[in-house]
Amino acid sequence: MNPYQWVWQYAKKSRWQIVVALILIVINSAGIVVVPLLGGLIVDRVINQGHTQLLIPYLAIMLGMTLFRTLIRYCYIILCERIGQNSLYNIRHDLFTQLQSLDYTFFNSVTSGDIMARLTGDTDAIRHFLCWVTYNTLECVLWFLTAIFVMAAINWQLMLALVILTPFIAILTNRMSKEAHSVFFNIRQSFARLNAMVEENISGNRVIRAFAREKFEVQKFEKLNRDYRDKNMASAAVSRRYLPALDFLASLLSVIVLLFGSFLVINHHMTLGALVSFNGFLWMLNQPMRMSGWLINDIQRFSAATIKIRAMLDAQPVIKPTKNVAVTPIKGEVTFQHVDFAFPDAPEVKVLDDINFTVKPGQTLGILGETGSGKSTLMNMIARFYDPTSGQVLVDGRDVRDWPAQVLRNQTTIVTQDLFLFSDSIVDNINYGNRQAPEQFIREMADIADANNFISTMPDGYGTVVGERGVGLSGGQKQRISLTRALVKDPRILILDDTTSALDMETEATIQKRLRKVTRDKTVFIIASRTSSLRRADQIIVLRHGRIVEHGTHEDLLAMDGYYAETYRRQLGLLKTAKGADDLGKA
Numbered sequence: 001m002n003p004y005q006w007v008w009q010y011a012k013k014s015r016w017q018i019v020v021a022l023i024l025i026v027i028n029s030a031g032i033v034v035v036p037l038l039g040g041l042i043v044d045r046v047i048n049q050g051h052t053q054l055l056i057p058y059l060a061i062m063l064g065m066t067l068f069r070t071l072i073r074y075c076y077i078i079l080c081e082r083i084g085q086n087s088l089y090n091i092r093h094d095l096f097t098q099l100q101s102l103d104y105t106f107f108n109s110v111t112s113g114d115i116m117a118r119l120t121g122d123t124d125a126i127r128h129f130l131c132w133v134t135y136n137t138l139e140c141v142l143w144f145l146t147a148i149f150v151m152a153a154i155n156w157q158l159m160l161a162l163v164i165l166t167p168f169i170a171i172l173t174n175r176m177s178k179e180a181h182s183v184f185f186n187i188r189q190s191f192a193r194l195n196a197m198v199e200e201n202i203s204g205n206r207v208i209r210a211f212a213r214e215k216f217e218v219q220k221f222e223k224l225n226r227d228y229r230d231k232n233m234a235s236a237a238v239s240r241r242y243l244p245a246l247d248f249l250a251s252l253l254s255v256i257v258l259l260f261g262s263f264l265v266i267n268h269h270m271t272l273g274a275l276v277s278f279n280g281f282l283w284m285l286n287q288p289m290r291m292s293g294w295l296i297n298d299i300q301r302f303s304a305a306t307i308k309i310r311a312m313l314d315a316q317p318v319i320k321p322t323k324n325v326a327v328t329p330i331k332g333e334v335t336f337q338h339v340d341f342a343f344p345d346a347p348e349v350k351v352l353d354d355i356n357f358t359v360k361p362g363q364t365l366g367i368l369g370e371t372g373s374g375k376s377t378l379m380n381m382i383a384r385f386y387d388p389t390s391g392q393v394l395v396d397g398r399d400v401r402d403w404p405a406q407v408l409r410n411q412t413t414i415v416t417q418d419l420f421l422f423s424d425s426i427v428d429n430i431n432y433g434n435r436q437a438p439e440q441f442i443r444e445m446a447d448i449a450d451a452n453n454f455i456s457t458m459p460d461g462y463g464t465v466v467g468e469r470g471v472g473l474s475g476g477q478k479q480r481i482s483l484t485r486a487l488v489k490d491p492r493i494l495i496l497d498d499t500t501s502a503l504d505m506e507t508e509a510t511i512q513k514r515l516r517k518v519t520r521d522k523t524v525f526i527i528a529s530r531t532s533s534l535r536r537a538d539q540i541i542v543l544r545h546g547r548i549v550e551h552g553t554h555e556d557l558l559a560m561d562g563y564y565a566e567t568y569r570r571q572l573g574l575l576k577t578a579k580g581a582d583d584l585g586k587a
């Protein structure tokens with residue numbers, strides 16, 4: 001499908017408006033011939049033959065026609081704007097809906113700046129095409145054809161003299177179109193890189209300030225900014241090369257008309273009025289030639305934009321939706337059977353290697369492992385954010401690929417390390433997964449997560465609006481709000497990925513104690529680096545390089561005297577030291 005067929009899918013929803021706009025454009029272009037024709041008649045009949053009584057009617061018709069055409073042009077410009085905006089509304093809708101259906105694999109491979117470029121700059125190029133380029137191109141084509149037809153009717157020899165230039169115009173516009181295509185694609189890529197950098201700079205502003213790297217950031221921006229400017233200059237260079245030539249050819253038309261036209265008038269092959277009319281039509285050939293360069297640029301910008309937008313619309317989620325499965329309530333038993341996993345961009349690196357375990361509803365599985373050992377990836381497989389490369393993940397004995405993703409995700413909640421809060425009120429952040437949650441329930445859950453106290457002391461309590469990504473809250477406060485949000489959703493499977501790492505041990509212990517009460521019938525996974533958070537789990541696994549190297553209860557693992565036991569002893573030792581120091585301080 002070429003870019004025009006693709007955009008037609010959206011534009012055709014306004015097909016009646018398009019038909020009306022087309023009719024109006026044709027009427028307007030036909031009406032354009034009246035003024036030059038009357039100009040010729042005024043010379044021949046009023047000036048040469050002395051029919052002065054005709055001057056006022058001719059002028060009145062000229063004025064009336066000009067007003068009529070202005071009105072008609074106004075109407076189709078409005079219509080084109082409407083068609084363009086409506087099409088764009090649907091394109092944006094499809095893009096955003098598609099964005100929601102894409103999975104982690106897509107977001108791992110595209111920067112948010114690039115996505116933003118598609119949703120803003122690229123859609124604007126399409127709007128400009130539909131709202132402006134279309135009717136201007138159509139006008140140019142119609143004027144050009146009408147002019148050729150009418151001018152040939154006035155004097156075909158003179159018209160033939162002008163046709164000599166046509167091959168040159170065709171060669172120039174064709175060459176310009178080809179060069180402009182790659183130039184605009186490069187501009188588009190450069191704009192996406194610039195956007196991505198600015199987006200990252202804004203999200204990472206705290207890190208930049210903390211490391212005092214503002215100058216470095218400015219230099220980084222300057223490099224991309226320069227690249228963007230240079231790419232735009234390259235586009236200007238294409239215009240510079242071709243537009244003067246097109247302008248020259250357009251001006252050459254006047255020279256040919258005056259030269260050859262005067263010769264025809266002098267030799268009585270043409271009246272002076274006919275030459276005036278002919279000359280009056282000349283701008284209808286000139287104008288399209290001059291405009292063609294600009295229109296080609298805009299068409300190529302549109303074409304480059306559609307490539308990026310269509311790539312996003314055509315992207316397929318790696319996680320395929322499940323078809324025709326009976327939906328039953330989830331109980332929460334989770335089984336991993338010989339699960340291997342590698343990311344698509346590094347298929348040779350096994351991030352998970354032969355993982356096996358079963359967790360029953362009501363049980364808790366603790367996970368310990370060095371950083372990068374695969375803990376978060378393992379958890380992401382339960383709600384099917386990734387599918388195993390081999391082996392099976394089962395929920396209630398059924399492969400997760402046979403559960404509708406919506407059902408699975410509704411009943412599985414992950415409190416991720418990357419705490420994300422919307423710039424909304426605290427209550428709207430908390431009930432994000434359960435909009436109908438009663439106020440009392442929200443407060444109870446907030447109490448369990450030890451969030452109720454600090455939320456109640458905030459200026460507007462639960463109605464307090466937090467900044468973007470939770471700005472204005474401490475790391476521990478964000479963790480507690482995220483935990484409350486997960487509890488309010490009341491899922492069957494709860495995954496806590498280092499959720500209480502920012503809290504002091506005492507608060508963490510209190511939360512864990514309260515949590516046990518509400519998670520009695522749930523399946524809980526706790527990823528933690530403190531063994532104190534894991535010791536009460538029914539089973540604990542230790543991951544190393546994606547493999548389970550230890551598996552059992554707290555006591556089993558201590559008896560094994562491996563990584564867990566060593567970590568436990570080290571942390572206990574630290575604890576004792578801290579307590580000893582505390583006692584010393586008190587003394």
Ligand SMILES: Nc1ncnc2c1ncn2[C@@H]1O[C@H](COP(=O)(O)OP(=O)(O)OP(=O)(O)O)[C@@H](O)[C@H]1O
Nearest residue numbers: 108343346351369370371372373374375376377378
């Ligand atoms: N999108 C990705 N593409 C390729 N490799 C990835 C991707 N995400 C993570 N990895 C790699 O997979 C491995 C496991 O990552 P994972 O986030 O699961 O570790 P983790 O044990 O949760 O670490 P941490 O304790 O630091 O959170 C790491 O080596 C990491 O570099």
